[in-house]
Amino acid sequence: MDEPLNLILFSGTDDKLQAAAVLSAGAAALGRPVNVFLQYWALDAFRADRIDRSHGLAPEAGDEGRRQVDALTAAGQQSWAETFRQAKDVGSVDVQACSLSMDLLGIGFADLDPLVDGVEGVTAFHLNAGNGPLVFI
Amino acid sequence: MPLTQIDVILDARGLACPMPIVKTAQLMKTMTAGQTLEVISTDAGSVKDFAAWTRTTGNLLLESSSDAATYHFVLRKA
Secondary structure, three states, X not given: OOOOEEXXXXXXOHHHHHHXXXXXXXXXXXXXXXXXXXXXXXXXXXXXXXXXXXOOOOHHHHHHHHHHHHHHHHOOOOOHHHHXXXXXXXXXXXXXXXXXXXXXXXXXXXHEOOOOOEEEOHHHHHHHHOOOOEEEO | OOOOOOOEEEEEOOOOXXXXXXXXXXXXXXXXXXXXXXXXXXXXXXXXXXXXXXXXXXXXXXXXXXXXXXXXXEEEOO
């Protein structure tokens, strides 16, 4: 558990981001460091003016999936953003924006939610990942 | 009924994974060595989660039990 858990987030739908947040929180609660690298549509979802909006679900969810997710939300499950905040509170979770994706989206660091700790390139991300797994979501 | 004195109680009923463990970890950080925490949970996955969490963090799982759909855990901070 000493090697960090490294999550590369590419997808920007609420279901995948919640899954990533739960994985992060679980690792953080165990004292395992987590590195999160935000690319493409995941980075877009962390924009300060969009983070609390609905980002839809992956295509395979369908209508039934939407109903199931809504039921869980109605039962009190918090947003993925809130789960990430809890993860940061309980352990070491570093969230970095991919600089290439920043260029792609045409945004600056100031446009991002405070959950994002900084901007880095792929080289720094690989170095910080150490011998821990690389998980692509 | 727990056999040991409980210093802190966490009612995690209704909370889904990962919140029972996350809230436990948060609470344990504020507790001192030797103190005990009772967690009440309705999350079925929490049985294995609490065994794994205590094993990994070095804290003690004194009791793990269930009645109906409610799970009780007693932990001691190492």
